[in-house]
Amino acid sequence: MTLFLLRRLLYALPIVLGVSLVCFALVHIAPGDPLISVLPPDATDEVRARMMAAYGFDRPYHEQFLLWAWRALHGDLGMSIATARPVASEVIRAVGNTLILAVAATVIGFAFGLLFGVVAGYFRDSWIDKAASTLAVVGVSVPHYWLGMVLVIIFSSELGWLPATGMGPSGSSGWVPDLEHLKHLALPALTMSVIPMGIVARTTRALVAEILSQDFVGALRAKGLSEGGVFRHVVKNAAPTAIAVMGLQLGYLLGGSILIETVFSWPGTGFLLNNAIFQRDLPLLQGTILVLALFFVVLNLVVDVVQTLLDPRIQRA
Amino acid sequence: MSAVELQGLNVTFTGGTKPVRAVRGVDLGVDRGETVALLGESGSGKSVTLRALLRLNPERKSRIEGSIRVAGQDVMALRGRALEDFRGKVASMIFQEPSLALDPVYTLGAQIAETVVKHEGGSRAAGWARALELFRRVRIPEPERRLNAYPHEMSGGMRQRAMIALALACRPQVLLADEPTTALDATVQIQVLLLLRELQREFGLATIFVTHDIGVAVEVADRIAVMYAGRIVETGPVREIIRNPRHPYTIGLLRARMGHEQRRGARLEAIPGAPPDLSALPPGCAFAPRCRFAEPVCSVQDPAEEAVAPQHLVRCLRSAATLAPAG
Structure with missing residues (x-):
């Protein structure tokens, strides 16, 4: 029975990995710029670049993913853009x-x-x-x-x-x-x-x-x-x-x-x-x-x- | 007094659009310690007859008429608790396919113990003890371990042995076996048949053994009753039926079975045609359309039962013609 449990847990790992990949990719799949709701429409390129760097969007995808996954593992799902409160606590409450x-x-x-x-x-x-x-x-x-x-x-x-x-x-x-x-x-x-x-x-x-x-x-x-x-x-x-x-x-x-x-x-x-x-x-x-x-x-x-x-x-x- | 006494048994299925007359006026008596083989092809009504003895045919979709007496009890009159007490205790049944007839999510020991507790009261431990005793009796190796096995963990032969143990759990007087060896391999089949015969003698059981295999019938039975289209068409002691069959259908069955004298490559003799539609039976003898002895009168007049030898009864208008083996 223990063996069965371990095996089932092991099988769940790739699913979790796949799920988190899809979630991560959402930001990039969604039409438009991920910063579109953060920046005013008339923001300068310089401000835009600074924000990209601040959110880490300027790094390669795999680095972004690892960083995001690492934070998620530690219970940090980032900040809500609308309310500026931690996403994790919002989600847990909901x-x-x-x-x-x-x-x-x-x-x-x-x-x-x-x-x-x-x-x-x-x-x-x-x-x-x-x-x-x-x-x-x-x-x-x-x-x-x-x-x-x-x-x-x-x-x-x-x-x-x-x-x-x-x-x-x-x-x-x-x-x-x-x-x-x-x-x-x-x-x-x-x-x-x-x-x-x-x-x-x-x-x-x-x-x-x-x-x-x-x-x-x-x-x-x-x-x-x-x-x-x-x-x-x-x-x-x-x-x-x-x-x-x-x-x-x-x-x-x-x-x-x-x-x-x-x-x-x-x-x-x-x-x-x-x-x-x-x-x-x-x-x-x-x-x-x-x-x-x-x-x-x-x-x-x-x-x-x-x-x-x-x-x-x-x-x- | 007979252990089983059927008189004028009729079973009609009323669930469909047209009533299907599956059993039409069956008379059958089985004595204590006697085995009767009910022989016939699929749809001849042999299994339905067997199920009627335990009143297992769906009540809402079937109509049973006639008299059924088992061990002195009027089975037709049994209701509720009395019927439950009768089933499994006075008469019990072995099913064709043990892998389907055993509950897949209960261990074999639990299924036997449940029956014992139901009929005899007592503790579950006592039920398990009886189950162990029975597993030894039907020669299941490593019985202690096998009691804790689920049906799917056992081979077909072992499952059928467990089914036999279940059927004998409450020491019934009548055993109803519905093609108990059909689903098994040939070698296992012989072992199970021998076991059944041995137990039947030891327990002094009155047994009705339903089969479509005339070889099996000869192996286990004292008497054979041949069924066709819901009716017993010929009945008699095994030797008499084998040596001196008088109903054309019985003759056909015997010929269709490959004999020793059959040459390799020779055509097997089959009975032409197919069994009749039980919802639209023709008048007269139901076998007439397939019968090579048939005369015009056969499709008009329903043959009555006639004794052609002591204990040997035939329903055939042309039984005189079948006496001299033709062809």
Whole structure:
């Protein structure tokens, strides 16, 4: 097992390297001059050259990359151009906020997705299956910003039950799990949960139906297990795949839905990315994407390990 | 009293657009300690008959009629807990493909122990102890280690031995074997057949052995029942069936099997045509369209069961003609 872990970690290295290369290259791939948002349009060539030197843009690419990677390794992702604050702290705060939202959405989405999927898979082709499948398709296809706005109209404007925007009551700093904060979390989390819910429901339905059609389920009944006993076996067989889907979904949601976070003014990564793009804040963009990509790599690693622990057929060597 | 008593068993699958009559009026009795081979090609209804004995055919998509009595219990009347107690305890089943019939994510020991705990109560440790005892009994080498193995870590023969151990875990009275050696290599096949025969005698099991291989049937069975299109067309003691087959289909099966006298390169004799569509059966004898003895009356009149020798029953209007081996 230790060997397996080490090997998986080793495999992750080239991915991390590739990811950081792409992030680094972003500055140079993006159209226009990397200094365009720092310098006034009428800056002299001399000022321009001084700024190039200050940012290190005059050195060869590989040197620039090594320097950038070295700093990133030490937690220094540069300064945000727009706010002049360290990118690292901005990103960490945003990731923390998005994590709250993403975990809440994943939990809700997963609970309902699994419920619908298992029920639909068990009662395939019945009206329950059709209802659950329809709901799943709607969940996957409905535009989420639209759903968010509809929910705001219903629950905030009309009924006045839940706040429409922000992470907490004005003046509060940091997130604490109290009623007020949970109320603020409710609508964005619900809106976001529709994405994993639809995908999980459809995956689980197919998974359960596939497992139920296998011979060993008949064999389990033949040896006298109750439906509950058979269900336990189905769950254990479905778990590795379901966990993998959940991990990937959490990864996608961590990237933050730009649209959902913008609709609800949720100060997460999506919100941050949105701002970074519009303000051409390249260091911020670079840093955010790098952190998110690393998160995704780590999450994949965790999913792989968990999956291996659950399914004996996956080779551990 | 027979250990297994089937009377007028009908199984109809109603899931599709047209009802499919997979089993049509099967009568079969198996005594304690007796092995009956249910012989037939794919789709003849032999596996469906076997599954009906444990009520394993999907309830919502099939209709079962007739009477099924196993070890004195009316299987058709069993519900819920009583049905669970019956399955695996009174009658248990060995499946064709052990790699598919065993749960891939549980160890073999856990799967056997689970069954023992379910039927006999007691601790998991007691269940594992029984599993170990059974692994020794079916001659799995290094049984302690193999109990902790997952199905995919074992060879096909070992998996089928484990499946047999699982089926015998709660000392059933009736063993239902659904082509248990079909998926195995020829040499392993013989070993498993010999093991099954040995265990069947030792436990005094009433066994129904479904197979499409007449050679296997001869090897394990006391009696053979030949099925065609959902019906038993001929039944009798093994020697009688082999030496004196009377139904044209049985004769065809025997001829299609390569005999010792077959010359190299000689054409193997096959039964022409294909089995009928069970959702649109013609009137009369279902085998008539493929039968070389058929006469016009065969496609009109449904043949009744007729005793041609003691214990030897045939459903054929032309059984007189098949007596003299033609050609």
